[in-house]
């Protein structure tokens with residue numbers, strides 16, 4: 001019978017004890033499992049040998065016959081675990097501005113950073129991400145995120161601490177990349193992308209990484225009609241396909257009321273334009 005896995009915490013012991021990984025069950029702090037092999041994926045745990053109840057390092061140390069300092073220092077010396085931060089909202093909300101600011105803050109703290117954007121975004125060239133204000137930062141433009149590690153080089157990738165991703169709505173492999181980069185490779189991944197398209201539908205897989213995220217920030221722009229907070233992006237042109245690269249020439253940020261009004265106007269306009277279009281014979 002497959003035992004349901006309780007959330008548990010790996011404590012990585014110093015190298016001299018690398019063959020032992022002890023599982024300390026969070027929900028049963030008094031339970032110390034017998035030394036077990038490293039689990040790579042959820043497996044049925046052997047029946048825990050119940051130890052004398054104790055919730056302190058003292059019993060853990062006695063059990064492992066390790067000086068507390070070794071355990072603590074090995075935990076402290078371990079690289080911190082990965083992180084995922086999502087920055088979303090409509091166009092012109094300041095997503096790219098915030099992404100650049102956060103990545104550059106990490107860089108000034110001495111961390112190794114890299115920036116990625118989708119090569120679908122050809123508005124300002126392919127070697128930099130650029131805000132609507134013109135602020136730039138060099139980046140690698142890719143068709144999919146899975147190419148990043150090989151394009152950058154494994155050695156350089158392994159030295160990276162922070163990975164910034166812009167225009168995340170255009171990456172179909174966003175979930176797997178973020179999962180691997182944060183969970184397995186312990187990178188800090190900062191993702192900027194639209195939550196919705198011009199019809200206010202989920203755009204790409206940005207919403208799918210919310211459950212993976214440490215933090216989620218939804219920014220707002222300023223409604224072009226009334227100056228209130230803008231949560232949505234209105235398309236001003238008649239195209240109806242989801243992907244249409246463009247800036248203020250094609251899109252404008254609007255509040256809820258002006259989205260509804262604007263959408264009605266756009267739909268009416270499209271009907272009129274369609275009616276005037278000569279029938280294809």
Ligand SMILES: Nc1ncnc2c1ncn2[C@@H]1O[C@H](COP(=O)(O)OP(=O)(O)O)[C@@H](O)[C@H]1O
Pocket residue numbers: 090091092093094095096097098130131132133220221222223224253
């Ligand atoms: N209607 C608007 N509302 C808010 N910002 C706007 C608007 N039109 C232009 N901007 C400019 O766009 C900048 C945000 O650009 P950017 O960070 O590239 O946004 P995003 O990545 O969310 O599209 C703002 O700092 C502002 O100067």
Ligand SMILES: Cc1cn([C@H]2C[C@H](O)[C@@H](COP(=O)(O)O)O2)c(=O)[nH]c1=O
Pocket residue numbers: 090091092095096121167193194196197198199233242243244245246247251
């Ligand atoms: C709403 C919407 C946007 N796009 C495109 C337009 C731009 O090239 C990007 C968004 O850029 P930003 O950095 O968030 O300003 O996405 C699209 O293709 N389809 C849409 O519905």
Ligand SMILES: [Zn+2]
Pocket residue numbers: 223224225226227228254255256257258
């Ligand atoms: Zn408005």
